[in-house]
Amino acid sequence: MAWEFRKLGPGENVAVETQRDPFAAPKWAPPVWHMPEGLVLIVNAVRFLVRALVFLVRNIVPVSIAAGLGWLGYRFGWTVPVLVLALVAVVLGTWAAVDRPSFAGWVARPVRSWWRLVFIYRRDWQPVLVTAGLTKVHKGREYLPSLVRVRCGPTSDRVLVRMLKGQAPDAWEAVAVNLAHGFGASLVRVRNGDRPGRIWLEFVRRDALAEPIPALPVPNASDVDLSGLPVGRAEDGSPWRLRLLGTHVLIAGATGAGKGSVIWSTIRALLPLLLGGLVEVWAVDPKRMELSFGRALFERYGRYSDDPKGGMVDLLEAAAEDMNARAERFAGHTRSFTPSREFPFRVIVVDELAFLTAYCPERDLRKRAESALAVLTTQGRSVGYCVIGAQQDARKEVNNLRNLFPDRIALRLDEDDQVDMVLGDGARDRGALADQISSVPEVGAGVGFVRLETSPDPVRVRAAFVSDADIRAMVAYGLPDLDIEGAA
Numbered sequence: 138m139a140w141e142f143r144k145l146g147p148g149e150n151v152a153v154e155t156q157r158d159p160f161a162a163p164k165w166a167p168p169v170w171h172m173p174e175g176l177v178l179i180v181n182a183v184r185f186l187v188r189a190l191v192f193l194v195r196n197i198v199p200v201s202i203a204a205g206l207g208w209l210g211y212r213f214g215w216t217v218p219v220l221v222l223a224l225v226a227v228v229l230g231t232w233a234a235v236d237r238p239s240f241a242g243w244v245a246r247p248v249r250s251w252w253r254l255v256f257i258y259r260r261d262w263q264p265v266l267v268t269a270g271l272t273k274v275h276k277g278r279e280y281l282p283s284l285v286r287v288r289c290g291p292t293s294d295r296v297l298v299r300m301l302k303g304q305a306p307d308a309w310e311a312v313a314v315n316l317a318h319g320f321g322a323s324l325v326r327v328r329n330g331d332r333p334g335r336i337w338l339e340f341v342r343r344d345a346l347a348e349p350i351p352a353l354p355v356p357n358a359s360d361v362d363l364s365g366l367p368v369g370r371a372e373d374g375s376p377w378r379l380r381l382l383g384t385h386v387l388i389a390g391a392t393g394a395g396k397g398s399v400i401w402s403t404i405r406a407l408l409p410l411l412l413g414g415l416v417e418v419w420a421v422d423p424k425r426m427e428l429s430f431g432r433a434l435f436e437r438y439g440r441y442s443d444d445p446k447g448g449m450v451d452l453l454e455a456a457a458e459d460m461n462a463r464a465e466r467f468a469g470h471t472r473s474f475t476p477s478r479e480f481p482f483r484v485i486v487v488d489e490l491a492f493l494t495a496y497c498p499e500r501d502l503r504k505r506a507e508s509a510l511a512v513l514t515t516q517g518r519s520v521g522y523c524v525i526g527a528q529q530d531a532r533k534e535v536n537n538l539r540n541l542f543p544d545r546i547a548l549r550l551d552e553d554d555q556v557d558m559v560l561g562d563g564a565r566d567r568g569a570l571a572d573q574i575s576s577v578p579e580v581g582a583g584v585g586f587v588r589l590e591t592s593p594d595p596v597r598v599r600a601a602f603v604s605d606a607d608i609r610a611m612v613a614y615g616l617p618d619l620d621i622e623g624a625a
């Protein structure tokens with residue numbers, strides 16, 4: 138192959154491959170244009186100015202402060218800005234000491250967010266996104282998703298991102314681990330943004346739920362809200378509220394996952410109404426372990442050893458029967474349920490649900506239990522019945538009643554595919570890593586994921602730990618001759 142340069146015009150050369158075959162069709166190459174040097178300089182100068190302007194606008198507050206201090210120093214000598222800075226430090230220090238929450242909201246958090254935006258997220262944005270494959274190159278130009286805003290919380294940062302047009306959150310979920318390592322976080326979750334095309338990335342820096350939460354205080358009767366009983370804490374520090382009114386709750390978790398603490402925290406939050414007769418707990422305890430301890434608190438209690446004649450199943454059938462009678466009575470009168478002494482709100486707690494529906498050796502009892510549970514869960518919601526079921530195994534064959542529980546809690550699970558079985562499709566991709574919760578009780582027991590009504594994104598929560606002593610105190614609470622203050 139041979140090459141030669143041909144002159145097209147002044148300053149324009151083209152390299153053209155010379156053909157060996159003189160009769161071959163000619164090949165054309167585009168001419169090379171040479172930009173005049175002056176123009177190159179002007180374009181670069183304009184680019185520099187635009188970048189400087191963008192920097193100034195983006196960092197207007199710190200730049201103005203630095204410029205103001207510089208001007209003071211230049212005009213009145215350098216002791217003046219030093220004094221101003223000292224005065225500001227004293228004012229801020231006093232503010233922080235007097236009213237910490239407002240100081241955090243107005244000063245500490247915005248400053249921290251700005252700092253992390255500039256020195257962590259913006260600095261590493263391009264290299265991390267390129268390595269993670271979230272940028273696109275089209276016709277030689279690189280398109281980079283943009284960083285809109287950073288909000289720092291006590292244990293995590295939320296970063297608002299404008300995705301590339303045509304990109305979907307799945308692309309970000311698929312590389313969440315790359316992003317976490319890239320920005321030095323322990324975990325990243327992808328959340329829906331404030332409008333289509335934008336997402337929030339939640340960078341978890343520290344586990345806010347690593348420490349056990351002691352049992353929550355027993356509320357006053359007037360504060361008990363059956364549509365949101367406080368049973369623990371969510372990752373953002375807000376209370377985890379569990380709804381019982383108008384729903385049923387399934388708690389799934391491997392052995393030692395802390396199902397007992399969710400059940401007991403719920404009973405604890407109900408305690409004043411329980412004692413007042415407005416709420417009843419009927420407990421089914423196949424293992425005779427979890428609930429026998431607080432037996433005195435339950436209106437009815439069924440356990441396996443009562444069972445030659447089907448004690449536990451009798452209890453469920455009695456509940457289903459009473460529920461039917463209630464439905465009959467309420468029909469045409471009222472559609473919303475308010476608990477009263479005549480018609481208390483009834484919570485049917487079933488520990489180890491799978492025992493009744495799958496493992497129980499007597500087939501007949503299994504069938505009866507299953508149909509009583511199906512009746513309670515399908516029809517009980519509007520007449521003041523709520524079933525709370527706990528079970529270790531989330532597999533479909535073990536519990537085909539699972540879909541009858543509108544609210545589900547995934548504590549630590551053994552396998553990753555169980556997460557979506559409990560919380561619904563896509564929950565694990567949206568960050569419900571229930572299979573990765575620590576099996577060390579102090580760190581991971583009672584930790585789990587829930588889906589709240591307001592959002593499809595799973596929320597990480599931890600139930601408060603109700604110890605044996607707390608349960609003893611709760612039982613004592615109900616006995617009139619005991620000192621209630623002391624028992625609490």
Ligand SMILES: Nc1ncnc2c1ncn2[C@@H]1O[C@H](COP(=O)(O)OP(=O)(O)OP(=O)(O)O)[C@@H](O)[C@H]1O
Pocket residue numbers: 349350390391392393394395396397398427529578579582583584599600601602603
């Ligand atoms: N919320 C919690 N915070 C801290 N520790 C907890 C919490 N819940 C439970 N634990 C600890 O974990 C242990 C196991 O909890 P629990 O008995 O509730 O598990 P489980 O899910 O009911 O297991 P199983 O299915 O075997 O009955 C408890 O003995 C307790 O020490």
Ligand SMILES: [Mg+2]
Pocket residue numbers: 396397427488
């Ligand atoms: Mg248990």
